[in-house]
Amino acid sequence: MAFEVLVVEDQKDISGIVEKYLEKSGYIVTVAENGFKALEIFGEKPFRLVILDVMMPGIDGFEVLSELRKFSNIPVLMLTAKESEVDRIKGFDLGADDYVVKPFSPRELVRRVDAIIRRTYGQNEEKRLKAGEIEIYLDSMRAFIGGKEIELTTAEFSILFVFMENENVVLSREQIIQKSFGHSYEGMDRNIDSYIKRLRQKIEDNPRSPEYIVTKYGAGYLFRRKEV
Incomplete structure (x- = not known):
């Protein structure tokens, strides 16, 4: 069984890279271009992890995370250009599981996703x-x-x-x-x-x-x- 991942990112070049590397590692990826779309489609598939950009127009990643936590404990990895400790702490306080700061290594991102999946679901699925x-x-x-x-x-x-x-x-x-x-x-x-x-x-x-x-x-x- 391949795990479904929801990528919430408004920059197509970044979401494209993330999607490519995750799919190459065996994940099934759905991309939402903004927070509203992410909340709209969240219940449509059995997502097992969300990669969530912080800086998005309309509704930012912190707001999306706050809404998700009202009805789901799905693991969330925050993806952001912000480097301040305050922002990271805010994300963790809202229930984020991990944080990756842009610019990032796609390979490192995949490894972090792998680690969260193993930790959360205890999956022994073969790579x-x-x-x-x-x-x-x-x-x-x-x-x-x-x-x-x-x-x-x-x-x-x-x-x-x-x-x-x-x-x-x-x-x-x-x-x-x-x-x-x-x-x-x-x-x-x-x-x-x-x-x-x-x-x-x-x-x-x-x-x-x-x-x-x-x-x-x-x-x-x-x-x-x-x-x-």
Whole structure:
């Protein structure tokens, strides 16, 4: 079961980034562009966490949090540009569970969300990543394409995980080795090419014309999702 998260943020560039990173980590995300909309749709889905911007037009995040606390104990992570201790204390006094100050690291935000979910729901759900039709489960090291499981070796799974964690980023062979196997790897850099060739045979519709793992000549490889 994937957890539903409500993101309340009036700046589309920020909400877009948050949505992308949360969905990549397996969450189902709904975005509300203001506090009024958030309160309107709150009961429409089984939300398990709210990411709530403080500075919004019409009704600010503190007011939204105050209204939510009248009928729900859902965990709330406040997202704000305010840095003063007074504002943080106000949020906690109203019932916020955590605070992230802009500008923020999307990866840190996801980790904080993970921590709140584990703490609140005691969930033991397996961590997963999804990109297009590809979905991988980290603890069991299982991989699926379009819902059909594919068999990967440990090395292939590690490389695929690194690619999916670094979507749309060109990685050199050396970077792939370091991120996948660490500094103890004793193979040759060109061995990565063989791993990637076998990986393409398992995940690509046409390995000779790959859509997921693309070669960037002179630089390395890039992973991108194939939209479905």
